[in-house]
Amino acid sequence: MAERKQWKWAADPSLNKMEFTKLEKDGLDVIETIVNTYSKEGFASIESSDMDRFKWAGVYQQRPKDGHFMMRVRIPGGILSSEQARVLANIAADYGRDLVDVTTRQAVQFHWLTVESLADIFERLASAGLSSFESCGDCPRQIMGNPLAGIDPHEVLDTRPIVAELEKFFLLNRDFSNLPRKYKISVSANIHNAAHAQINDLAFTPAKKVIAGEEVIGFHVWVGGGLSAKPFLAKQLDVFVRPEDVVKVAAGVTTLYRDFGYRQKRTHARLKFLVADWGPEKFKEQLLELVGELEPGGIDLTAGWNGGYFYGIHEQRQAGLNYAGLSVPVGRMNARELNELARLADEYGDGTIGTCNTQNVLIRNIPEAKVAAFRNEPMIVNRFKLQPNTFVGYAVSCTGTEYCNLAIVETKERMRSLAQYLDDTVVLETPLRIHMIGCPNSCGQRQIADIGLQGALVKTADGMVEAFDIFVGGTLEEPQFNRKLNARITVDRLGPFLAQLITLYKVDRQEDEPYWRYVERVGLSHIQAQVDSILQPA
Amino acid sequence: MGEEQAESYLYKLEAVLEEGRLLTIVVIAQTDERAFTSAENNLLRHTIAPPRIKELSLVEKKPLGRQGVGYVVETSTFA
Numbered sequence: 342m343a344e345r346k347q348w349k350w351a352a353d354p355s356l357n358k359m360e361f362t363k364l365e366k367d368g369l370d371v372i373e374t375i376v377n378t379y380s381k382e383g384f385a386s387i388e389s390s391d392m393d394r395f396k397w398a399g400v401y402q403q404r405p406k407d408g409h410f411m412m413r414v415r416i417p418g419g420i421l422s423s424e425q426a427r428v429l430a431n432i433a434a435d436y437g438r439d440l441v442d443v444t445t446r447q448a449v450q451f452h453w454l455t456v457e458s459l460a461d462i463f464e465r466l467a468s469a470g471l472s473s474f475e476s477c478g479d480c481p482r483q484i485m486g487n488p489l490a491g492i493d494p495h496e497v498l499d500t501r502p503i504v505a506e507l508e509k510f511f512l513l514n515r516d517f518s519n520l521p522r523k524y525k526i527s528v529s530a531n532i533h534n535a536a537h538a539q540i541n542d543l544a545f546t547p548a549k550k551v552i553a554g555e556e557v558i559g560f561h562v563w564v565g566g567g568l569s570a571k572p573f574l575a576k577q578l579d580v581f582v583r584p585e586d587v588v589k590v591a592a593g594v595t596t597l598y599r600d601f602g603y604r605q606k607r608t609h610a611r612l613k614f615l616v617a618d619w620g621p622e623k624f625k626e627q628l629l630e631l632v633g634e635l636e637p638g639g640i641d642l643t644a645g646w647n648g649g650y651f652y653g654i655h656e657q658r659q660a661g662l663n664y665a666g667l668s669v670p671v672g673r674m675n676a677r678e679l680n681e682l683a684r685l686a687d688e689y690g691d692g693t694i695g696t697c698n699t700q701n702v703l704i705r706n707i708p709e710a711k712v713a714a715f716r717n718e719p720m721i722v723n724r725f726k727l728q729p730n731t732f733v734g735y736a737v738s739c740t741g742t743e744y745c746n747l748a749i750v751e752t753k754e755r756m757r758s759l760a761q762y763l764d765d766t767v768v769l770e771t772p773l774r775i776h777m778i779g780c781p782n783s784c785g786q787r788q789i790a791d792i793g794l795q796g797a798l799v800k801t802a803d804g805m806v807e808a809f810d811i812f813v814g815g816t817l818e819e820p821q822f823n824r825k826l827n828a829r830i831t832v833d834r835l836g837p838f839l840a841q842l843i844t845l846y847k848v849d850r851q852e853d854e855p856y857w858r859y860v861e862r863v864g865l866s867h868i869q870a871q872v873d874s875i876l877q878p879a
Numbered sequence: 880m881g882e883e884q885a886e887s888y889l890y891k892l893e894a895v896l897e898e899g900r901l902l903t904i905v906v907i908a909q910t911d912e913r914a915f916t917s918a919e920n921n922l923l924r925h926t927i928a929p930p931r932i933k934e935l936s937l938v939e940k941k942p943l944g945r946q947g948v949g950y951v952v953e954t955s956t957f958a
C-alpha cells in the first residue's frame with residue numbers, strides 16, 4: 342500500500358462521512374484488495390467500507406444487489422483499437438452475459454460481473470492497454486474527446502497526443518485520486534463541440550490567437566459544467582492555452598478543485614459549486630497563481646454543435662480516406678457484434694474504432710476503393726447502419742430498472758422500441774434527439790435533448806403504470822437545458838402522444854428548423870397548448 | 880449484504896388533486912407498491928374529507944443506506 346498523503350482538509354471535523362472513508366484508505370488501494378483478497382474469497386468477504394471504494398476500480402453494484410457488478414472501461418477520447426475491442430468482447434462473453442454498452446461518455450460498460458472475475462478482467466484489460474480504474478468514484482473519470490481526432494476535417498489540431506498525455510498524467514495518480522466528487526474532463530479540437538464541453542467539469546475547446554506575430558492554435562477552457570438533479574453549464578475562463586500547456590492547466594484546475602472544492606456535503610461538492618461561488622474571474626486568478634501566466638482568451642473556433650453524431654461515410658482530412666459513422670441503437674451490442682466491428686475495422690479501416698457520446702461507433706481510415714464493399718457488409722446493411730432512421734438514430738437511453746438501483750422505470754429496451762414505433766409512424770428527415778432516463782440523476786443526459794423523457798410511476802385502476810415526464814428544447818448549440826411540460830404520459834400512450842407532438846412540429850416549423858429552435862421560437866406555452874390539445878379526451 | 884427486498888428507500892410521490900392542487904408525499908418503503916399504499920394512507924391521515932386524487936405518481940427513490948438522504952420540495956423555482 343502506498344504511503345498515505347497528508348491532506349490539508351484531513352483535520353476538518355465538518356467533512357462528510359465519505360471523506361473520512363477516503364482518508365482512512367485511498368480509493369485506489371481497493372484495487373489491490375480486490376485482486377489479492379476479494380476475488381479469491383468472494384462477495385461475502387467484502388468489507389462494507391470497501392464497497393464504496395470499488396468505484397475507484399471502476400466497478401459498482403448493480404440491481405438486483407445479489408453480488409453482481411457493472412464495470413466501466415475507459416476509452417480515452419473515444420478511440421480504441423480492434424485488438425482492444427476483441428479483449429472487451431471476450432470479457433463480455435466470458436463474464437458479462439454477452440452484454441456491451443457504449444455510454445454517453447464514450448466508455449464501455451459491462452454488467453453481471455462477479456467479484457471473482459475481477460482480477461482476471463483487470464489483467465486482460467491491462468494486457469490490452471485498457472483500464473477500468475477511476476471510471477467511477479471521486480476522481481478524474483473517462484476523458485471525453487473527439488472520436489475523429491487525427492482524421493477530422495473539422496478539427497483544428499489532432500488531440501490524440503493531448504488526451505493520451507492527460508490520461509497518463511491522471512490515471513492512478515495519487516495526487517488526484519481523492520477529489521471532493523466525480524470529475525469529468527472533455528478535450529476536443531473539433532469546431533462542432535463534439536465532446537459536449539459545457540456539461541463537463543473541465544473542458545478544452547478549439548481557439549486561436551496571434552501571439553508575438555505568430556498565429557497559434559490552442560484551446561479555451563471551460564470549468565464547472567455538470568448535469569444530475571441541478572444541471573449547470575460550464576463557464577469559460579478568459580485564458581488561451583497552447584496545446585503543450587493543456588496538461589499543466591488541467592493539473593492546475595484539478596488542484597484547485599482538490600484543495601478548495603467543498604467536502605462538507607456530497608450534494609454540494611462538484612466543481613460547479615466552487616465555480617458558481619468564485620465566478621470565472623476569481624477562478625482564473627487562482628489558476629494563474631498555480632500555473633503561472635497564461636494568455637488571455639483568443640478567437641473562439643467553435644461553430645455550432647454536431648450533437649456527437651457522425652452517421653454515414655465522410656471524407657477525412659487525409660485525401661482518399663473515409664470514416665464511417667455507424668448507429669448502435671441505444672448503445673447496446675453483444676460480444677459477437679463487437680468482434681465483427683473489430684473485423685470490419687481491420688479489413689476496411691486502419692483497425693481503429695471510435696466510440697461516440699451518442700452511444701454510437703465509427704470506423705476510421707477506409708480507403709475510397711473499399712467503401713462500396715464496406716457498405717454491402719451484412720453487419721452494416723442490417724445492424725450498424727450508416728443511415729439509421731431518424732428516431733432510432735437519435736435516441737439515447739440510460740440503463741433503467743434493468744440494472745440500476747435508482748431507476749423508477751425501464752428505459753433501454755423501451756427507448757429502442759419507442760424509437761422504432763416513431764420511425765414507423767412519423768416521417769421526419771431531420772434529426773430529432775430524444776433522450777430517456779429512469780430517474781432524475783440524468784445519466785442519459787436528458788437535459789440536452791430536443792425531447793427529454795424522464796420516468797415516473799403512476800397509480801391507475803389497473804395498478805402501477807410506468808409513465809414519462811416530457812421536457813423540450815435542450816441543446817448545446819446555443820446552450821440551454823430543456824424545460825418541463827405539464828404532462829405525465831403513461832407508456833401505453835407515449836408513442837402516439839409523441840407522434841402527434843412531432844407531427845405538429847413538422848407542420849409548423851420553418852425549413853429544417855431543429856426542434857429545440859422551434860421550441861425557442863414558438864415558446865413553451867405554445868408547446869404546452871399542443872400537449873393539452875393532444876391529451877384532450879375526444 | 881442483504882437481499883434487494885430488505886433494502887428500504889425514501890420515496891418521493893406527487894399527488895394531483897381533482898381541484899388541481901399538487902401535493903408532494905415522502906415515505907419510506909421497501910417496494911414501489913408499498914410506497915404507493917403508504918402515500919395514500921398518509922394522504923388520508925392528513926385530511927378530514929378524503930382527498931380526491933386525480934393522479935398519484937412516484938417520481939424518485941433514494942436508498943436509505945446513507946444518513947441524511949432527503950428531498951427538497953420546490954414550491955417555487957430556483958436558479
Ligand code: HEM
Pocket residue numbers: 401402403404411442443444445446450540566567568569570738739740744745746747782783784785786
Ligand atoms: C447501475 C447503473 C447506474 C447508476 C447506479 C448510476 C448512478 C448515477 C448517479 C447517482 C448519478 C448522479 C451523480 C451526481 O452527479 O451527483 C449519475 C450521473 C451520470 N451517470 Fe450514471 N449511473 C448508472 C449507469 C449509468 C450509465 C449506463 C451511464 C451511461 C450511459 C451513466 C452515465 C452518467 C452520466 C453521463 C451522468 C451525469 C453526470 C453529470 O454530468 O453530472 N450512468 N449516475
Ligand code: SF4
Pocket residue numbers: 739740741742745746747748749778779780781782783784785
Ligand atoms: S438516470 Fe437514473 S435510472 Fe437511469 S441509469 Fe442513471 S441513476 Fe439509473
